[in-house]
Amino acid sequence: DGIKRLHRTGYHFQPPKNWINVATAPMYYNGVYHLFYQYNPKGAVWGNIVWAHSVSTDLINWKALEPAIYPSKSFDKYGCWSGSATVIPGIGPIILYTGIVDTQNTQVQCYAIPANESDPYLRTWIKPYFKNPIAVAERTINGSAFRDPTTAWLGKDGLWRMLVGGRNFHIGVAHLYKSKDFLNWVLAENPIHSAKTGMWECPDFYPVSLCGKKGLDMTSVGERNVKHVLKNSLDLTRYDYYTIGTYSSAQDKYVPDNTSEDGWGGLRYDYGNFYASKSFFDPSTKRRVLWGWANESDAAQDDIKKGWAGIQAIPRMVWLDSNGKQLVQWPVEELNSLRGKEVKMGNKKLQKGDYVEVKGITSAQADVEVSFSFSSLKKAEEFNPSWKNAQELCGKKGSKVQGGVGPFGLLTLASKKLEEFTPVFFRIFKAPHNKHVVLMCSDASSSSLKKEGLYKPSFAGFVDVDLANKKLSLRSLIDHSVVESFGAGGKTNILSRVYPTLAIKNNAHLFVFNNGTEPIKVENLNAWSMRSAAIN
Ligand code: DQQ
Known part of the structure; x- marks a missing residue:
């Protein structure tokens, strides 16, 4: 048993055993923080991906629930990959995620909703047949590089928008989709942004205040007097880079400021082992919180011997530096309770x-x-x-x-x-x-x-x-x-x-x-x- 326990963490999140990767759809709803994460129920290597689910009231102590989303439909039969949650004012949370439809890993975007809104832990999620999948690779889109929908937001024109990560030959793209009703999604003519970096996994897109540490809610903030952040995860090097820039929903464009490189040499959340991160707005404390996955550095055979692989970094508060050129991060203050x-x-x-x-x-x-x-x-x-x-x-x-x-x-x-x-x-x-x-x-x-x-x-x-x-x-x-x-x-x-x-x-x-x-x-x-x- 020694080898299994020797290097396990005491306060960084990990399940009792098996493989984990991306923290998906983090959110705060009705007094509870939800953490879903990519999980292999069958072993300590990547595969058989489902969404494991834990809940917390302080982001530090967690209670495990049954997997929330797992292959069960024709549109996600071969895996339920990463995604995001959007809490729709007056309605409640909707999860957008990537379903794998065949053994070639062809990707489509799907949605899931809570089976029972009055369950404080939102244990059970359903994937209605009506309109699922909500987006399939069409026209110019490469269906094996088409995944990880973002949290959606409302434009000034009243249309919902979401991004899906992708790749067009060597160019990383954030495809833009728009919808009147959150069910019928239409691909916009142009991606919201692209750069010569290879595949963009797990895009994350959100507003930040020009001064102070307060976070902003993606779904309701305007476009003036804020900056926007676009983060992309580069699968070739396994790091997350971001730019700070300006977003206009009228033009459906995000334009990075030229204060840092938009590409390989760009700014990173973390210069170590920290990948496929996701942020969310916490309305209870008015801050933006960032989750990142830290993979093992051990050989895969050793992961198998240990019986586990992957941890989550401590959730970090994130805000714009007073110089306006980069983000600043700090462990959530709840950590101090330990x-x-x-x-x-x-x-x-x-x-x-x-x-x-x-x-x-x-x-x-x-x-x-x-x-x-x-x-x-x-x-x-x-x-x-x-x-x-x-x-x-x-x-x-x-x-x-x-x-x-x-x-x-x-x-x-x-x-x-x-x-x-x-x-x-x-x-x-x-x-x-x-x-x-x-x-x-x-x-x-x-x-x-x-x-x-x-x-x-x-x-x-x-x-x-x-x-x-x-x-x-x-x-x-x-x-x-x-x-x-x-x-x-x-x-x-x-x-x-x-x-x-x-x-x-x-x-x-x-x-x-x-x-x-x-x-x-x-x-x-x-x-x-x-x-x-x-x-x-
Ligand atoms: N792995 C997930 C994808 C994501 C990638 C599948 C990040 O959704 O793009 O587990 O490592």
């Missing part, structure tokens, strides 16, 4: 080569918030403008490579003698015109002594942060086989899946470190043992 014993460190200087243990908490299941400061950026290394790829740079300049300002940060899931550790750290470079480039890394390359079949990437992203106050903050959620980190208050985020062989349970340690010539001060560190959530 915080137990707390230890602190403050005003602690770290010279080059220092590492100091943070003792007294369960370091394999912890939440750490820390702010670092430095007195000068003079010693920062020169940035070479050809370094476009943060992950490659982190691979070259890991935590053991001495620097000027940084590398400094945390060593998470570390064995006592540091045979294993997952460093999460910053490194600051000097760029022309008195500018600086901040690199954030979550480096799995030293995370495990296990060699065979383990993916140990040096995940990294750049952080667009003002260093005027000479401070950088970091939060890491450590949970046995996951380290989920938020840099500079959630501007750059990285989730790593790791499988230590020594740094397990009570043998896992946590350190702060500095390996740059500029001394670094730990201004404030708060670390908590995390209780396990009641999950399923």
Whole structure:
């Protein structure tokens, strides 16, 4: 049984066994949060996909119900793939999802409604024959790349709209459909947007406020005084990228601002293992909440031995940064209810080569918030403008490579003698015109002594942060086989899946470190043992 439990999470969502992927149709309805997710009831590899269903009142503790949507009709006989929920004012929730109609994985879009609106958990969903499927691949659409309908919204003309992810040769497209009644859907002439990226899975499209952290409801917000976000999941590389832009329902167009790349090198929610994410508006707290799936980094045979594969990241609140150019994310505050014993460190200087243990908490299941400061950026290394790829740079300049300002940060899931550790750290470079480039890394390359079949990437992203106050903050959620980190208050985020062989349970340690010539001060560190959530 050991191998099955060793790396299971204490507070990141996972079912008792088997394969999971996309968190589908997250929603809040009548006081209850619903999480559906792609699930294989028969094993720890992808296949036989149904919608498993859990409910919660706090987004952290979950009660498992029976699968809500599973193959039962001619239009979804071979699988019920991802989709979204729309809560129609005065009517209630409708789920849109992708049905698989044959063994070639031909995809159609379908809808389902609650069998009994007065059941607080909405356990049973029906798929009426009337009008199902609501969209089949027609004309120019490629039916094997046609999936994952979004939450629908109302345009100014009173028509409902939804997007369906697709691919036209090498071009990723978000097909637009319109409907008067939510049942008869008509394909619009042009996709709402497209780009040369390959397939767009799980598109997500929503408005964000120009200032403040408040979320907006897709179905009712106007188009003025807001920005829109379009997120697409790139199946070739397995990452989610997004743009910020402007949407007009009169023109049926979304136009990205040119503040970030619309493609492979674009902004990401997360620079680690975080894919096929979905957001929803939570009307009870007026925030937008984001779910992302974190796949295993272990070999498939090891997933089978463990009997499980896949977790969900901690749900994150998401809003537009005050610079208007990127999103910011932060774990939902309900997570703090799991915080137990707390230890602190403050005003602690770290010279080059220092590492100091943070003792007294369960370091394999912890939440750490820390702010670092430095007195000068003079010693920062020169940035070479050809370094476009943060992950490659982190691979070259890991935590053991001495620097000027940084590398400094945390060593998470570390064995006592540091045979294993997952460093999460910053490194600051000097760029022309008195500018600086901040690199954030979550480096799995030293995370495990296990060699065979383990993916140990040096995940990294750049952080667009003002260093005027000479401070950088970091939060890491450590949970046995996951380290989920938020840099500079959630501007750059990285989730790593790791499988230590020594740094397990009570043998896992946590350190702060500095390996740059500029001394670094730990201004404030708060670390908590995390209780396990009641999950399923
Ligand atoms: N996998 C799902 C699809 C989605 C993809 C099937 C994301 O709906 O496009 O499980 O990994």
